[in-house]
Amino acid sequence: MADTNIIFEDRFTVDTIDQDGKKFDRVSRITGKSHNLSMHLTLDIASELYPLSENETITLAVARSLVPDEVKRELWRSGDQGLAADFEYVMFGKIYKFDDSLQGENQTTAYFSFGGLLMALRGSYRHLAGVVQGENVYLLIRK
Numbered sequence: 001m002a003d004t005n006i007i008f009e010d011r012f013t014v015d016t017i018d019q020d021g022k023k024f025d026r027v028s029r030i031t032g033k034s035h036n037l038s039m040h041l042t043l044d045i046a047s048e049l050y051p052l053s054e055n056e057t058i059t060l061a062v063a064r065s066l067v068p069d070e071v072k073r074e075l076w077r078s079g080d081q082g083l084a085a086d087f088e089y090v091m092f093g094k095i096y097k098f099d100d101s102l103q104g105e106n107q108t109t110a111y112f113s114f115g116g117l118l119m120a121l122r123g124s125y126r127h128l129a130g131v132v133q134g135e136n137v138y139l140l141i142r143k
Contacts, residue, residue, distance in 0.1 A: 005083065007130035007137070008121070009061040010034040012041050014052050027117065028052070039123035046117065050089040050141070061087070061140040062112075062121075062131065087140035091117065095135050100125070114139060 012032035019031065028047035033040055041060065045052065052058065066082035084090045093114030100108045110131050112119040119139065121128065131137075 005063045005065045005067070006061050007064060008128065009059070010037050010039060010127075011057055011059050012039075014054055014056045014058065017052065017054055032058075034123070037123060037127045039121055039127060041122075042118075042120040044114075044117040044119070045089070045141075056143065059087075059142050063138045063140060064135070066090075066138055083138070083140060087142045089139075089141040091115070091139045093117075093119075093137060093139065095131055095133050095137060098131075098133055112137065112139065 012034050014030050014032045016031045017028050019029070022028070026046060026048045027044050029042065029044050030052055031040070031042050035057075043060075061083075063083055066084050091114035093112055095110060096113050097111040098108055099111070106124055106126075107122065108125040108128055109120055109122040110128050112121075121131075
């Protein structure tokens, strides 16, 4: 991870889509496991905009900003998309909760909200050390 704006990044394989049934027409809840960090993902995604299928592999990143550290300008004025140019699906939201109680020793779950679409990342607290409750973040995904 060369960019210090990125606080989490890994590749995930989609295990299930709408395991408990489809609750909303345009939203699917996916679950997946990471390739490198032994993390578990649950994510609500706008399935009309970004359809995924089971066993598909995605790269998921969480970043503080879309602008690289060395560039201090507003993206909309420059025409540069920053980190968003490298990804296909981007959402802006907030880290709203951590839960260490149910996952056992050295395990934690970080909960994110992206305008009502939710994400939970569960795994070792070491991999989520850069994630701060109350912080605004960008979720970036590519296939």
